[in-house]
Amino acid sequence: MSFGALWGLSLADSALIDALRSAAAGCVDTEVGPRPSDLTLRLERASDLPAMAAVLVAEHSMALATVVATDETATREGDLAVRYVFEPTAAGASDRFLTFLVCVDAARAEVPSLTTVIPAVNWHEREMHDLFGIVPAGHPDPRALVVHDGWPQGSFPLRKAFDGSRRLAVESAEEFPHLVAEGEGVFEIPVGPIHAGIIEPGHFRFSSVGETVLHLDARLFYTHRGLEKRMEGRSPLEAFYIAERICGACSIAHGLGYCEALEQIAGVDAPPRGRLIRSIALELERLYNHVGDIGNVCAGAAFHYGTATGARLKERLQQMNEQLTGNRFLRGLMIPGGVRLDLPDGLLRILASTLEDTLAGLDSLMGRIESNPSVVDRLDATGILTHKAALDLALAGVAARASGVNRDARRDHPHGAFASPDAPALHVVTLQDGDTMARVRVRHLEAQESIRLIGEFIRRLEPGLLRVALPEPLRGGRIGISAIESARGEAVHWLRTDALGRVDRYHLRSPSYHNWPAVALAAETAIVPDFPLVNKSFELCYSCTDR
Amino acid sequence: MLRMLLNALRTGVVTTRYPAETSIPPERFRGAPVLRAGSGLPPPDICPTGALSERIESGSRHLALDLARCAFCGRCAEDPWAGAVTMGREFELAARARSDLRIEVAADAADVAAIGPARAREAAAHASSEIRRVLGRSLHLRHLDAGSCNACDWELTALLNPVYDVRRLGIDFVASPRHADGVMVTGPVTRNLETAVRRTLEAVPEPRIVIAVGACAASGGIVGEGYASAGGVDKVLPVDVYIPGCPPRPEAIIFGILLALGRLDARRVSQGVMGRHRD
Numbered sequence: 066m067s068f069g070a071l072w073g074l075s076l077a078d079s080a081l082i083d084a085l086r087s088a089a090a091g092c093v094d095t096e097v098g099p100r101p102s103d104l105t106l107r108l109e110r111a112s113d114l115p116a117m118a119a120v121l122v123a124e125h126s127m128a129l130a131t132v133v134a135t136d137e138t139a140t141r142e143g144d145l146a147v148r149y150v151f152e153p154t155a156a157g158a159s160d161r162f163l164t165f166l167v168c169v170d171a172a173r174a175e176v177p178s179l180t181t182v183i184p185a186v187n188w189h190e191r192e193m194h195d196l197f198g199i200v201p202a203g204h205p206d207p208r209a210l211v212v213h214d215g216w217p218q219g220s221f222p223l224r225k226a227f228d229g230s231r232r233l234a235v236e237s238a239e240e241f242p243h244l245v246a247e248g249e250g251v252f253e254i255p256v257g258p259i260h261a262g263i264i265e266p267g268h269f270r271f272s273s274v275g276e277t278v279l280h281l282d283a284r285l286f287y288t289h290r291g292l293e294k295r296m297e298g299r300s301p302l303e304a305f306y307i308a309e310r311i312c313g314a315c316s317i318a319h320g321l322g323y324c325e326a327l328e329q330i331a332g333v334d335a336p337p338r339g340r341l342i343r344s345i346a347l348e349l350e351r352l353y354n355h356v357g358d359i360g361n362v363c364a365g366a367a368f369h370y371g372t373a374t375g376a377r378l379k380e381r382l383q384q385m386n387e388q389l390t391g392n393r394f395l396r397g398l399m400i401p402g403g404v405r406l407d408l409p410d411g412l413l414r415i416l417a418s419t420l421e422d423t424l425a426g427l428d429s430l431m432g433r434i435e436s437n438p439s440v441v442d443r444l445d446a447t448g449i450l451t452h453k454a455a456l457d458l459a460l461a462g463v464a465a466r467a468s469g470v471n472r473d474a475r476r477d478h479p480h481g482a483f484a485s486p487d488a489p490a491l492h493v494v495t496l497q498d499g500d501t502m503a504r505v506r507v508r509h510l511e512a513q514e515s516i517r518l519i520g521e522f523i524r525r526l527e528p529g530l531l532r533v534a535l536p537e538p539l540r541g542g543r544i545g546i547s548a549i550e551s552a553r554g555e556a557v558h559w560l561r562t563d564a565l566g567r568v569d570r571y572h573l574r575s576p577s578y579h580n581w582p583a584v585a586l587a588a589e590t591a592i593v594p595d596f597p598l599v600n601k602s603f604e605l606c607y608s609c610t611d612r
Numbered sequence: 613m614l615r616m617l618l619n620a621l622r623t624g625v626v627t628t629r630y631p632a633e634t635s636i637p638p639e640r641f642r643g644a645p646v647l648r649a650g651s652g653l654p655p656p657d658i659c660p661t662g663a664l665s666e667r668i669e670s671g672s673r674h675l676a677l678d679l680a681r682c683a684f685c686g687r688c689a690e691d692p693w694a695g696a697v698t699m700g701r702e703f704e705l706a707a708r709a710r711s712d713l714r715i716e717v718a719a720d721a722a723d724v725a726a727i728g729p730a731r732a733r734e735a736a737a738h739a740s741s742e743i744r745r746v747l748g749r750s751l752h753l754r755h756l757d758a759g760s761c762n763a764c765d766w767e768l769t770a771l772l773n774p775v776y777d778v779r780r781l782g783i784d785f786v787a788s789p790r791h792a793d794g795v796m797v798t799g800p801v802t803r804n805l806e807t808a809v810r811r812t813l814e815a816v817p818e819p820r821i822v823i824a825v826g827a828c829a830a831s832g833g834i835v836g837e838g839y840a841s842a843g844g845v846d847k848v849l850p851v852d853v854y855i856p857g858c859p860p861r862p863e864a865i866i867f868g869i870l871l872a873l874g875r876l877d878a879r880r881v882s883q884g885v886m887g888r889h890r891d
Contacts, residue, residue: 287802288760295836312761370616391641439673
């Protein structure tokens with residue numbers, strides 16, 4: 066299809082596609098999709114990927130949004146496919162995704178690695194190798210990522226032929242080849258996967274000289290549960306309950322992301338009241354996380370007044386969550402097509418008074434933190450992440466904005482009530498320092514903004530429907546894509562239905578997935594005893610990274 | 613410093629009196645589903661975690677609910693089954709045996725009451741008195757994340773916040789398994805954590821208890837069994853107490869810990885508390 070004949074392509078698009086075509090040696094077909102505002106470019110030759118990706122990132126300031134591999138062996142094409150999805154990062158850019166699609170022969174599955182061109186693609190490529198057996202040729206670090214000890218060679222769990230319902234025995238394995246620094250006086254400190262506190266599992270291998278961290282090699286995916294495989298073949302509603310439970314702290318965000326992708330496929334929109342309630346819940350989720358995270362950073366700095374205050378404020382918010390939705394993590398509110406529960410006036414009054422108290426308590430806590438030199442000394446200039454590193458790693462959320470990256474999916478990919486014409490303006494908070502203090506301050510300012518936004522959403526509530534029905538069965542072979550600003554940052558959801566309208570493939574790229582490598586970088590500017598502090602200031606989820 | 617002191621005084625005591633006093637969850641809270649015998653019961657396949665099952669006995673259909681699997685999503689209590697199933701507010705659901713978490717009703721016999729869980733009362737009573745004899749009234753626990761979604765983990769963290777403050781009950785979380793009397797396991801035991809889970813328990817001195825916290829740990833929950841998941845802690849370790857919930861609220865976890873310690877009877881006698889009597 067000629068791109069000029071396509072509906073909706075602007076002159077800028079034509080220039081971009083021309084630039085991409087001239088970087089390619091093979092044929093490039095262009096089509097609109099998955100959404101009407103998106104473009105998908107089908108590459109005849111996978112070898113064109115590095116040059117074309119370089120054009121996007123270097124010359125058009127686009128960033129990697131997600132990478133989705135799929136097994137197409139049941140279709141006419143009969144092979145594997147990889148989609149590299151990019152999004153614009155320039156200020157004022159429109160809400161769109163640009164996808165490079167390459168097909169790969171399942172018998173000789175290989176694509177050129179993009180990691181040296183786009184560092185953010187690193188883990189995506191290692192995951193694609195572990196789960197689909199697609200080799201990223203030339204990858205600088207081809208170690209296993211998702212599958213651990215003694216995983217059977219040549220078994221790729223996300224290929225359709227693999228029966229994912231069987232439990233596979235754990236085999237004894239050789240020690241994982243950690244990347245460590247060597248030299249006189251260099252110590253290796255192994256930490257985890259089972260940690261001393263009540264936190265999620267991951268293994269951290271520090272190479273240090275005295276207290277100074279030379280290098281940190283983080284090994285994650287201990288909580289890989291095979292959830293994406295488990296969703297395949299299920300009805301869209303059944304799979305929703307799994308999406309809502311990928312991560313506790315992101316229950317609303319991931320539930321909403323799945324629902325919006327599904328609603329695109331179904332061709333329906335949640336009604337205005339349902340969308341407002343969704344957005345209220347999304348801000349409540351951000352609020353209890355941010356408030357709790359500020360308290361937890363205090364724990365890392367041995368400031369117990371702050372820890373207890375943060376925990377008390379978070380508890381009050383979670384008790385309110387239970388009053389509003391019957392669950393302290395807001396589960397049970399979201400449903401494909403809208404929301405299950407209304408927010409009547411009585412509950413809105415409880416909400417308003419809780420938020421008022423929370424705002425006062427949080428401002429007072431930040432005052433105590435900032436006026437306490439022993440705390441400020443621990444937070445200031447600790448665990449610095451540079452602006453450039455944040456861009457290279459396609460960082461999301463609080464950590465990105467604390468390093469001066471002005472990105473927020475609520476503005477860049479409007480969802481929930483932000484997709485309405487009368488949506489309130491969003492104030493995106495950015496700071497420049499990139500240290501632990503900046504990440505704490507961003508959380509404080511964003512919590513204030515969330516409280517303000519909830520007030521705006523409540524003012525816009527009009528009586529009306531809560532949810533709409535989805536057609537059954539859904540249209541087959543359709544793709545839905547959504548990006549949601551969770552408490553941790555932008556999460557990208559990609560969903561495709563099979564011929565019967567069931568889930569064919571679902572993929573979640575959580576904000577933590579892109580942010581984890583940044584924790585290791587920031588830790589290398591710190592000393593070993595500050596690692597818990599740095600780690601808590603990023604506050605990433607393991608469960609939605611590992612899935 | 614003075615300001616912190618004043619703030620603390622102004623805040624006052626926020627700690628709950630639970631378990632000395634009962635706790636009533638808010639109206640919308642979704643606790644144990646209540647099944648009413650009759651023909652309006654839902655088909656089992658609507659349950660996203662497979663907690664519902666049915667069998668035909670002498671021509672009549674029986675529907676069973678496994679609370680260990682239940683994600684408390686409320687789907688079976690939605691229309692058109694809202695009359696047959698309602699979400700109750702009971703949250704003190706922990707039990708010593710999986711079979712104790714099974715509720716069964718006859719679907720087509722309107723006058724048959726729900727069949728309660730079959731309980732191995734004697735064995736349970738013996739186990740609690742043993743634990744109490746050896747460990748006394750205090751319990752030091754180690755948290756063990758076996759692949760949870762972090763919701764149960766956050767609720768364990770909440771047990772240490774000023775509101776629940778389980779240290780007032782002699783319960784604490786310790787950093788090393790060697791200092792622990794037992795483990796609180798969250799998550800279905802992923803393949804990638806199975807070795808670490810086994811080794812952590814080995815490091816806990818005997819006698820030790822294992823408490824499975826939440827639906828995934830108790831049964832596999834929404835994760836179930838698969839290439840990356842064992843489908844529940846009892847597939848890998850012997851479990852002493854199962855705490856249903858997705859996640860269980862902090863007070864439900866306190867109830868489960870006290871059940872493990874055999875400290876509930878004393879409370880119920882002294883308070884005369886109504887509720888399901890467990891052991």
